Amino acid sequence: MEDEIAPEAESETPQKPEGEAANVTQPDIERITFLKVPIDIVEPDRLTLVLFRLANEQQDRHIVLLSVWDLLRARRNSEYREYVNSAALVIPISKSIVSGARFVLKKRPVRYMPFDFVIKCLTVLEEHEFSCYLLGSTKRVLLKIERNIVSTFPDLRIVGRFQGRFKRHEEVSVVSAIRKASPTLLLVGKGVRGKEFWIARNAGRLGNGVKLWCSDMFDVLAGRKWRPHRKVFEFGLEWVGYCLRNPAKLLRLFPFLYYNHLLLLYKVFKRKNKAAAEPG
Numbered sequence: 001m002e003d004e005i006a007p008e009a010e011s012e013t014p015q016k017p018e019g020e021a022a023n024v025t026q027p028d029i030e031r032i033t034f035l036k037v038p039i040d041i042v043e044p045d046r047l048t049l050v051l052f053r054l055a056n057e058q059q060d061r062h063i064v065l066l067s068v069w070d071l072l073r074a075r076r077n078s079e080y081r082e083y084v085n086s087a088a089l090v091i092p093i094s095k096s097i098v099s100g101a102r103f104v105l106k107k108r109p110v111r112y113m114p115f116d117f118v119i120k121c122l123t124v125l126e127e128h129e130f131s132c133y134l135l136g137s138t139k140r141v142l143l144k145i146e147r148n149i150v151s152t153f154p155d156l157r158i159v160g161r162f163q164g165r166f167k168r169h170e171e172v173s174v175v176s177a178i179r180k181a182s183p184t185l186l187l188v189g190k191g192v193r194g195k196e197f198w199i200a201r202n203a204g205r206l207g208n209g210v211k212l213w214c215s216d217m218f219d220v221l222a223g224r225k226w227r228p229h230r231k232v233f234e235f236g237l238e239w240v241g242y243c244l245r246n247p248a249k250l251l252r253l254f255p256f257l258y259y260n261h262l263l264l265l266y267k268v269f270k271r272k273n274k275a276a277a278e279p280g
Contacts, residue, residue: 034101037074040090041109051124055184061088062199062211065114068094072255083200104266118217126156133181136164136189137218144222159183164191179207186211189218
């Protein structure tokens with residue numbers, strides 16, 4: 001195999017029940033509102049079950065992998081806020097979100113590494129012989145990803161792929177092809193016009209199944225792009241590697257300072273409300 005894609009050795013996914021309706025209530029998810037943005041708390045030992053239920057629903061759903069920059073964007077951009085609010089799952093990927101929610105709400109969301117989350121999704125799909133469609137990047141990268149996925153997940157059906165930089169007049173054909181393929185999971189990567197907004201703007205046209213915008217994940221899966229070591233990610237230091245490779249990312253320091261300012265404001269506001277509500 002050209003690049004290592006290591007699925008987890010064990011899984012707790014239950015066998016797919018025949019003729020049984022999917023549990024759409026997802027009792028294993030706790031949704032909280034943090035700085036006016038929804039975040040889902042899914043414990044690691046429940047993630048496999050949650051993903052299985054979501055895939056088994058066969059409804060038009062999408063998942064958001066939320067960074068702290070995305071959280072700030074959701075506060076100021078109404079279209080992106082609606083995209084996040086309507087997500088079946090909002091999974092935090094930034095340590096700053098975890099620490100911030102703990103500081104303001106005394107809640108501790110579970111943070112997932114994007115690569116590990118996508119691999120977990122593919123593992124669930126394979127175990128139940130579900131299907132996947134790849135949209136984005138270039139034809140060459142997609143072919144490499146498909147070879148890697150098929151090598152690691154032989155029972156996962158890749159029902160289609162299309163490169164991201166398609167022309168506007170081709171969009172109707174691309175949407176139609178995805179709808180006809182009816183994938184359990186549509187993975188959308190860079191190169192698609194509008195990025196994750198493309199998923200939102202085509203809601204209802206792509207058919208049922210789970211949609212996931214995965215940003216740089218296609219290049220990571222193809223072995224073309226760096227991904228942080230898990231220990232580095234656990235300490236929340238992955239930004240150091242990103243900044244070394246792209247110094248322009250240092251400009252994110254300013255929105256990060258604004259984020260910390262928001263945390264203090266919300267904490268003070270919460271204390272004042274609590275004091276005002278106390279009798280006498």
